[in-house]
Amino acid sequence: MIDVDVERGLIARRIFSDPEIYATELDRIFGRSWLFLAHETQIPAAGDYVTCRMGETPVIVTRDASDRIRALINSCRHRGNAVTRNDAGNARTFTCPYHGWCYDLQGKRVESGALVGLPGLKSYYDDTLALESWGLVPVAQVATYHGLIFGTFDPKAPPLEEFLGDFRWFIDMVLDRGDFAAVPGVARWRMKCNWKFAADNAIGDNSHAQVAHRSAFIAMERKLGAHRATVGVQEPGFTILTDYGHGANCKSAYFAERADPTAVRKPFTRIDPVFEKWRENDAVLDVLGPLRSQIVRYNGNVFPNLFMIDQLLMMRNPLGPGETEIRAVALYDRSAAPEIQTLQKRRAFQKFGPSGLLEQEDGENWDQATAGSRIRELQDAALNYEMGIGTGRIIRDELTPPRIETMINEHAQLWFYQAWAEALEAADWSTLRERHAQPAGTM
Ligand code: FES
Ligand SMILES: [Fe+2]
Structure with a gap:
């Protein structure tokens, strides 16, 4: 120390300025801590979402049709583009503006964030693309305390209540x-x-x-x-x-x-x-x-x-x-x-x-x-x-x-x-x- x-x-x-220390902070602090995402009342209904960051990483926080709060990394699995640039809204799906990969948000039919379609699935991909493997990447853990939604990238982080x-x-x-x-x-x-x-x-x-x-x-x-x-x-x-x-x-x-x-x-x-x-x-x-x-x-x-x-x-x-x-x-x-x-x-x-x-x-x-x-x-x-x-x-x-x-x-x-x-x-x-x-x- x-x-x-x-x-x-x-x-x-x-x-406060060393790039190596900063890189370690991203790994060991922002990559592991429970981080505040949003207040529950910002997303009261199914499909409501807000975007935020966990460290530098852009994240979408949404409520799915089963009332479960989900956090998904806002980066398309095709070329990495942001699937939404909005700060908040309500959506059933996000369609990436680059080539049109479409992700389900509500998780009724499939897990939220799942890739549910894309232009040319049949004609360009011969229907062989394994949609189920290419959903938006979820944040490892999401939990709520007193209306405050937190997430952590670390699946081994202790429960939120212990962290707080x-x-x-x-x-x-x-x-x-x-x-x-x-x-x-x-x-x-x-x-x-x-x-x-x-x-x-x-x-x-x-x-x-x-x-x-x-x-x-x-x-x-x-x-x-x-x-x-x-x-x-x-x-x-x-x-x-x-x-x-x-x-x-x-x-x-x-x-x-x-x-x-x-x-x-x-x-x-x-x-x-x-x-x-x-x-x-x-x-x-x-x-x-x-x-x-x-x-x-x-x-x-x-x-x-x-x-x-x-x-x-x-x-x-x-x-x-x-x-x-x-x-x-x-x-x-x-x-x-x-x-x-x-x-x-x-x-x-x-x-x-x-x-x-x-x-x-x-x-x-x-x-x-x-x-x-x-x-x-x-x-x-x-x-x-x-x-x-x-x-x-x-x-x-x-x-x-x-x-x-x-x-x-x-x-x-x-x-x-x-x-x-x-x-x-x-x-x-x-x-x-x-x-x-x-x-x-x-x-
Ligand atoms: S980068 Fe999203 S569809 Fe290509
Ligand atoms: Fe001040």
């Missing part, structure tokens, strides 16, 4: 507070950055927010009533770390108020109106309990690259060491009052997404950081992830997954890089299952 020094909080620049492990506590906290459905449409854009700068920001970079997003926060405070904290001040909250590199920050007064009931009222007097409704809702309290129902802001990353914030699910897929494609699914709460639903839909992409104020600022910084990782003269000058190092006591109790009781730190980022290094080193899933680090002790 020369490139990742968790004890000292040092990360080598080259991991204790992080389900966080996913439940986000999704159990309402009856969520995807806002129609697909938002997709690209940045000139390494995917890991996006992931390490997702899992726990709260110190950047008050600097990089200062002007956006001033505007949002006026428009949305969002709270704006002071630069350099620790916020009440905690950081959770779970097996296989998942992690999150949760802004909450719960632990701070237990320690000192008068200390932390101020940052919680004005919060987001959407979260305020949930905080006042007894049904949410019943489902989530006193700790999770009062979390007023969160950011998390499902390893390797699913960012969860507000009601957004954002997949950051690499297209080379210096380019990332992002696809965002925005959710809204169907059980909320109509005006709150409208508010959620309207503001889905105000902060993040191609038109998001925060996205512009993050993206610009990640692009610059990626360029910085390539500077020849600085290849031995490691990047600094020392914030809070040596003070992050990991608490294991029944209240949360393993946690550290600060919100602003670089512990979760180091946790991500440790898992990244372990995944890169492990020859296969069984090695990774046995040898991966457990959150314990002090970071």
Whole structure:
């Protein structure tokens, strides 16, 4: 683990630019991890589909006639062309636009993705082409947790629930507070950055927010009533770390108020109106309990690259060491009052997404950081992830997954890089299952 020094909080620049490291990431991380594909409500009916990526690989996610969700690699078996270039739609079949090979999507008659016909089957091929051998290649495993569809290329990957492990506590906290459905449409854009700068920001970079997003926060405070904290001040909250590199920050007064009931009222007097409704809702309290129902802001990353914030699910897929494609699914709460639903839909992409104020600022910084990782003269000058190092006591109790009781730190980022290094080193899933680090002790 020369490139990742968790004890000292040092990360080598080259991991963000080296083509060989990138190739190993595609093999050992994107080729093996469970990766988020779509939200179930994006494909409610038979034949509905969305396209996405698993790492660089283009994938079609569809629901077949037997209600089974399938993921198929979007590449024709004839010359490799994409069989669809759409982001989403409904189809019975896909006919490749190059020579017309036709694949069944619904899987009623045959397995979905099966080749069911092509022009000239009789006249050019003498009816000898074995259609059953030339279907679209399926993704090895597909599974769903809480409406989130994941897939993995590795048939030996452990079950999705084991991979998500204790992080389900966080996913439940986000999704159990309402009856969520995807806002129609697909938002997709690209940045000139390494995917890991996006992931390490997702899992726990709260110190950047008050600097990089200062002007956006001033505007949002006026428009949305969002709270704006002071630069350099620790916020009440905690950081959770779970097996296989998942992690999150949760802004909450719960632990701070237990320690000192008068200390932390101020940052919680004005919060987001959407979260305020949930905080006042007894049904949410019943489902989530006193700790999770009062979390007023969160950011998390499902390893390797699913960012969860507000009601957004954002997949950051690499297209080379210096380019990332992002696809965002925005959710809204169907059980909320109509005006709150409208508010959620309207503001889905105000902060993040191609038109998001925060996205512009993050993206610009990640692009610059990626360029910085390539500077020849600085290849031995490691990047600094020392914030809070040596003070992050990991608490294991029944209240949360393993946690550290600060919100602003670089512990979760180091946790991500440790898992990244372990995944890169492990020859296969069984090695990774046995040898991966457990959150314990002090970071
Ligand atoms: S590449 Fe698809 S039919 Fe030829
Ligand atoms: Fe940001």
